[in-house]
Amino acid sequence: MTNQNNAPIYEAMKKHSQNRVVRLDVPGHKGGRGNKELRDFLGQQCLTLDVNSMKPLDNLCHPVSVIRQAEELAAEAFGAAHSFFILNGTTAAVQAMVMSVCKSGEKIIMPRNVHRSAINACVVCGAIPVYVNPGINKQLGIPLGMSVADVEFAIKQNPDAKAILVNNPTYYGICSDIKKIVEIAHKNNMYVLADEAHGTHLYFGENLPINAMAAGADMAAVSVHKTGGSLTQSSFLHIGKNINEGYVRQIINLTQTTSGSYLLMVSLDLARKNLYLNGKEIFAKTVKYAEYAREEINRIGGYYAYGRDIINGDSVYDFDTTKVSVHTRAMGLAGVEVYDILRDDYAIQIEFGDIGNILAIVSAGDRELEIERFISALTDIKRRFGKDPSGLFDHEYINPLVEMSPNEAFYSPKKSVPIEKSAGSVCGEFVMCYPPGIPILAPGEIITDEILAYIAYCKEKGCFMTGTEDMNIEWINIVERN
Amino acid sequence: MELWFTEHHTDDVDFSIKIKKQLYTGKSYYQQIDVFDSYEFGRFLVLDGYLMCTEKDEFIYHEMVTHVPMAVNPDIKKVLVIGAGDGGTIRELCRYDSIEHIDMVEIDEQVVRVCKEFMPQTACKLDDPRVTIYYEDGLKFVRRKDNEYDLIIVDSTDPFGPGEGLFTKDFYGNCFSALTDNGILINQHESTYYASYVDMVKRTHRRIGSCFPVAFVYQAHIPTYPSGHWLFGFASKNLHPIYDHKPKEWAKFGIETKYYNSDLHKGGFAIPNYVKDVLSEE
Numbered sequence: 210m211t212n213q214n215n216a217p218i219y220e221a222m223k224k225h226s227q228n229r230v231v232r233l234d235v236p237g238h239k240g241g242r243g244n245k246e247l248r249d250f251l252g253q254q255c256l257t258l259d260v261n262s263m264k265p266l267d268n269l270c271h272p273v274s275v276i277r278q279a280e281e282l283a284a285e286a287f288g289a290a291h292s293f294f295i296l297n298g299t300t301a302a303v304q305a306m307v308m309s310v311c312k313s314g315e316k317i318i319m320p321r322n323v324h325r326s327a328i329n330a331c332v333v334c335g336a337i338p339v340y341v342n343p344g345i346n347k348q349l350g351i352p353l354g355m356s357v358a359d360v361e362f363a364i365k366q367n368p369d370a371k372a373i374l375v376n377n378p379t380y381y382g383i384c385s386d387i388k389k390i391v392e393i394a395h396k397n398n399m400y401v402l403a404d405e406a407h408g409t410h411l412y413f414g415e416n417l418p419i420n421a422m423a424a425g426a427d428m429a430a431v432s433v434h435k436t437g438g439s440l441t442q443s444s445f446l447h448i449g450k451n452i453n454e455g456y457v458r459q460i461i462n463l464t465q466t467t468s469g470s471y472l473l474m475v476s477l478d479l480a481r482k483n484l485y486l487n488g489k490e491i492f493a494k495t496v497k498y499a500e501y502a503r504e505e506i507n508r509i510g511g512y513y514a515y516g517r518d519i520i521n522g523d524s525v526y527d528f529d530t531t532k533v534s535v536h537t538r539a540m541g542l543a544g545v546e547v548y549d550i551l552r553d554d555y556a557i558q559i560e561f562g563d564i565g566n567i568l569a570i571v572s573a574g575d576r577e578l579e580i581e582r583f584i585s586a587l588t589d590i591k592r593r594f595g596k597d598p599s600g601l602f603d604h605e606y607i608n609p610l611v612e613m614s615p616n617e618a619f620y621s622p623k624k625s626v627p628i629e630k631s632a633g634s635v636c637g638e639f640v641m642c643y644p645p646g647i648p649i650l651a652p653g654e655i656i657t658d659e660i661l662a663y664i665a666y667c668k669e670k671g672c673f674m675t676g677t678e679d680m681n682i683e684w685i686n687i688v689e690r691n
Numbered sequence: 692m693e694l695w696f697t698e699h700h701t702d703d704v705d706f707s708i709k710i711k712k713q714l715y716t717g718k719s720y721y722q723q724i725d726v727f728d729s730y731e732f733g734r735f736l737v738l739d740g741y742l743m744c745t746e747k748d749e750f751i752y753h754e755m756v757t758h759v760p761m762a763v764n765p766d767i768k769k770v771l772v773i774g775a776g777d778g779g780t781i782r783e784l785c786r787y788d789s790i791e792h793i794d795m796v797e798i799d800e801q802v803v804r805v806c807k808e809f810m811p812q813t814a815c816k817l818d819d820p821r822v823t824i825y826y827e828d829g830l831k832f833v834r835r836k837d838n839e840y841d842l843i844i845v846d847s848t849d850p851f852g853p854g855e856g857l858f859t860k861d862f863y864g865n866c867f868s869a870l871t872d873n874g875i876l877i878n879q880h881e882s883t884y885y886a887s888y889v890d891m892v893k894r895t896h897r898r899i900g901s902c903f904p905v906a907f908v909y910q911a912h913i914p915t916y917p918s919g920h921w922l923f924g925f926a927s928k929n930l931h932p933i934y935d936h937k938p939k940e941w942a943k944f945g946i947e948t949k950y951y952n953s954d955l956h957k958g959g960f961a962i963p964n965y966v967k968d969v970l971s972e973e
Contacts, residue, residue: 505831554901555860578856581830585856588834589864 213286213485217278218478221266222471226257235261235468260471269294269469270462279478286485287412287431288422289447291454295430296473297465299406300326302430302446304333305461306402309428309452310372311336313616317402318363319374320385321609322352324404325639325676327374328615328651335616339367342608344524349515349536350565352647353524354378354385357393364397372400377408377421377429380561380568380645382532383525384418391425400452403429406444409437410531413488414496418527427452436495436531436572439480443473491573495531498571498580502533505584511540511591533569535587537562541596543670545642547587550594555586561644564667607663610655613688618653623686625679628664631656634687639676642667648676656687696727696735698742700917701885706742708732708915714809719801721853726809732915736777736810738802738848744777746812748914753779753813754951755911755923755959760842760875761787762941762956763930767841768792771869773829773857774879775846776802778814785816786946793822794840796833798853800826830856836869843870845878850891858891860898867902867928876926880908883969884918892922896970899926907932908970909959911950922966932960 232239241248241256248256262268267276276294283292295302303326311317313335319327321340331338341363344353360373373394378384391401403421405411409431411420421429429447433439448457484491503514513536517528537547548562559569569583612618612635623637633656640650649664650656664682668674674682694710708729715726725737733746744752757780761767768791772780776797784793795817797803803824806814817824825832833843843866848854856862857878866876878899883892900906903926913921925932938953962970 557861577828578830578853581828582856582859582861585830585834585859585861585865589861589868592864592868 213282213482215278215282216475216478216482217275217282218266218471218475221275222258222260222475225260225263225265234263255472258472258475261468266471269296269474270465270467276474279474279481283445283477283481284447286481287429287445287447288420289429290450290452291448293446293448293458293461294469294474294477295444295446295461295465296442296469298442299404299430299432299435299444300324300329301461301465302444303327303404303406304330304464305446305457306428306430307331307336307372307374308334308463309457309460310400310402316367316370317372317374318360318367318370318399320352320355320376322379322647323374323376324406325641325646325648327404328639328648331615332619332652333616335614336371337614338611339363339370340609340611346519346525349513349519350538351381351383351534351563352379354383354526355390356523357386357389358523360390361393364393364399368397370399372402372427374402374404375421375426377403377405377411377424378418378527378529378532380407380647381534381566382407382529383519384527384529386523386526387421387426388419388424395425400427401425402427405429406432407435407529407532409433409435409484410488410492410495411529413484414492414531415489416496417492417531418529422447422449425449428457433477433480433484436570437480437484438476438574440473440476443477443480445477492531494573495571498575499531499533502569502571502580502584506533506535506587509584509588509591511595512537512587513539531571533571535567535569536565537567538565538598540591541598542590542594545667545670545672546594547590549671550590551583551586555582555589557583557586559583563642563645563672564670607649607657607660609651610657611653612655613653615652618688622689624689625684625686628683628685629661631685631687632658632661635690637686637688638678640664640674640682640685641676642672643675650676653688656685696729696737696742698737698740701887704885704917706915706917708735715805717801717805719799721799724799724802724805726805734810734812735915736802736806741849742915743848744779744810744813745915746810749777749779749813751911751913751950752921753783754948755909756780756844756846756877756879757783758941758946758948758951759909759923759925759932759956759959760844760877761944762937762953763927763932763935764841764873764875765789765937765940765944766873767875769840770794770842770844771796771833771836771840772844772846773833774798774848774854775844777806777810778803778817780844780846781819781822782813782816785819785821787944789944791821793819794825795822796825796827796829798826798828828856830859830862830865833862833869834865836865838868838871840869841871841874843874843876845876847879849881850895858895858898860901863899863902863926870928872928873930874928875930876903876924878924878926880922880924882916882918882921883966884920888917889969893969893972896924899924903927905929905931907960908962908966910962910966911959922962925960933957
C-alpha cells in the first residue's frame with residue numbers, strides 16, 4: 210500500500226532546488242537569469258523549478274523512479290491498473306486511447322458529440338469512426354448520451370469494431386450508462402474508452418455519477434486541470450488490467466514531448482494528493498454552490514438551469530451536478546450572446562455559450578461572491594435584454610452523413626471553395642464552435658444546406674468558429690472527386 | 692511607549708493615529724474587525740486593516756450620503772441601506788420622521804454587534820422600530836427586489852474584500868430595478884487622488900452611468916480617508932441633484948447638521964478638473 214500523503218515529484222523537485230546545482234543544461238533561461246522580464250512576471254520560484262529531466266527527477270518518456278512512483282500513486286487514487294502523466298493536454302490522452310486500440314482501417318464506435326480530439330485521432334491513425342446518434346433534448350437543443358439500445362445496435366452492425374468511446378460526462382454534464390456499455394462491449398470483445406475530460410471529480414466526490422474506472426472501462430482520459438486543480442494542459446491517462454502498459458507508453462511516446470514540463474508534472478502530483486485527501490470535501494462544496502446557483506437562477510424566470518431533473522434513465526442516465534448548465538433561449542437570447550454579455554458588460558468569464566445554453570464551471574476555488582455575482586448578472590441581463598424567443602434557432606444537433614473516413618477525407622486531394630457554395634460536397638476539414646469543440650462538420654462528412662444554415666447562424670450570433678484552414682471560415686476545403 | 696495604528700494609503704504613503712487603547716479585536720467569517728480609542732479621533736472602527744469611521748469625522752460621511760438625496764426628494768419613504776454596519780447612516784436617516792421604513796442589509800453580523808457595543812455614537816439608532824436589519828449579501832438581497840425603494844444608499848467597504856460585489860454592474864443594474872420611478876442611488880465612490888484608486892472610480896462611474904440616466908459625482912472632505920478628498924455617487928432614474936434640489940422643503944425638516952447645508956449641496960457637485968478628467972475618460 211502506497212502512502213497518498215507522499216508526492217514523489219514534488220519532494221524530488223524540492224530537494225533538487227535546495228541543492229543549488231549548477232545549470233549547464235536546458236532550459237536556457239537558467240532559473241530566470243536569462244529572461245528577467247519573464248522571471249519578474251511569473252515569479253522566481255516558478256522559473257527556478259522549470260527544469261529538464263535528470264537522474265534525480267526521472268524521465269517522463271521512460272519513468273523508473275519518482276515519476277513512476279507518482280504514476281503508481283495516481284493509479285491507486287483513481288482505481289486504475291496504471292496511470293500515465295500526460296502533458297500535451299487531454300487531447301493527447303484521448304488520441305493515445307484511440308491509437309492504443311485501433312490501427313488503420315479498424316472501427317471505433319463513438320457518439321457524434323465527441324470532442325474534436327477523438328476524431329483527430331482517427332485522422333492521424335486511420336481508425337474508422339462509427340457514429341452513434343446521441344439522443345437530443347429537443348427543448349434544450351443539446352446532444353445527450355448514447356442509449357444502450359443504440360450502442361447494442363451499433364455493435365450488431367459492426368461486430369468487428371475494436372472499441373467504444375464514451376463521454377463521461379459530456380461538457381453539459383450528461384452521462385450514459387457506462388457500466389452497462391462496458392458490460393456489453395466486453396461481451397463482444399470490444400474495449401471501452403472514456404473521455405473524462407470533464408470528469409476528474411467523479412473519482413473523488415460523493416453522490417456523483419460513476420467514474421469510468423469504477424465502471425470497468427479499459428482506458429480513461431482525465432483532465433485533471435479542468436476540475437481537479439492541476440495546471441492547464443496536464444492530464445492523466447488511466448488504464449485497466451486488460452491493457453498492456455508498455456504498449457500504451459510506446460503509443461504515448463509517438464507524439465508526446467520528450468521535454469516534459471516539471472511544472473505541469475508537479476501540479477498533477479500535488480493535485481492527486483489533494484484530491485485523494487480532500488476531494489470529498491472539495492466536491493461537496495462544489496455541488497453545494499452549483500445546486501444553490503441552479504435554484505436561484507431558476508427563480509429568476511426565463512432561464513432554465515437544469516440538473517438531475519433531465520435524467521431519463523437512458524440517454525441521460527445520470528447528471529453531473531457540479532455543472533451549472535443554463536438554457537437561455539426561453540428569455541430570447543442565444544447562449545453565446547449571454548456568454549458575451551457576461552464577459553463584456555459584467556466582467557464574468559464563463560466556460561462557454563452555445564446556441565441555446567451557457568455553462569459555468571463552479572469549483573471549490575470559488576467563493577459565495579462569485580456565485581452571487583453570476584446570479585445577479587443573469588438577473589440584470591434578463592431585465593436589460595430579455596425578449597420574445599421566437600426567431601431563435603431551436604436545435605443544435607444535426608445528424609452527420611458520413612461519406613468517407615476522416616483519415617481518407619483529410620488526406621485526399623482537396624480544393625478550397627466559398628463555404629456557401631459547398632453544399633453537397635464532402636468536407637475535408639473540421640468546422641466547430643470552440644468551446645465546446647464538438648465538430649459541426651468533420652472530415653468525410655457531406656455538407657448540407659441545413660449545416661450551412663446552422664454555421665451561418667452560429668457566426669451571426671458570435672460563436673468563436675474554428676477548424677478550417679481559412680481563419681475567417683469563409684472558405685472550406687472539400688474533397689475533390691473524380 | 693507609544694502605540695500607533697497605521698493604514699497604508701498607498702505603497703508609499705502611510706496614515707497613522709496614536710492609540711489610547713484597543714477596545715476590540717476579532718475575526719468574523721468575512722473579515723478582521725478592530726475598534727480602537729484614540730486621542731485625536733476618538734473611537735474608530737477598522738475592517739481588515741482599513742479605517743472605516745472615526746467618532747470625530749464620521750458626521751461628514753454620514754450627513755453627505757443621507758441629506759443630499761433627502762433634499763432632492765423630500766418624499767422619500769422607504770430606504771434600503773447596504774453595508775453601514777457602524778450605524779451612522781441609519782442614525783441620520785432616523786432623524787426624518789417622514790421616512791417610514793428602512794431596510795439595512797449588512798453581510799457581517801459581527802460588525803453590527805461590535806459597533807453596538809463599542810461605537811454607540813453611530814450605532815445608537817439601529818434598534819429604531821422603523822429599521823429592519825438583514826444579515827446577508829447585498830448583491831443577493833437587491834436582486835430579489837422590484838420597484839420597492841425610494842432611496843438606496845450603498846455604504847460599503849472598499850471594492851476589494853467583502854464589498855467587492857457592490858461595485859459591479861450586476862449590482863447597479865439590480866438596484867435600478869429595486870428603485871421606484873423617483874428612486875435615487877447613493878454610493879460610496881472612493882477617491883481619485885492616488886493613482887491606485889483611479890481605475891476603480893472610473894469603472895464604477897461608467898457602470899452606474901450605463902444603468903442610470905442620471906449619474907453624478909459629488910465630494911466631501913473626510914480627513915481620515917486616503918487623501919482626505921472623498922467622492923460619492925448620485926444616480927437616479929429622473930431626478931437631477933441640482934435642478935431638482937429643494938432647499939426650502941428640506942429646511943422644513945428642521946434638521947441641524949454639522950457639515951451639510953444647502954449651499955454645500957450645490958457646491959458638492961462642483962468637482963475639480965482632475966476628477967472631471969478621470970470621470971470623462973473612456
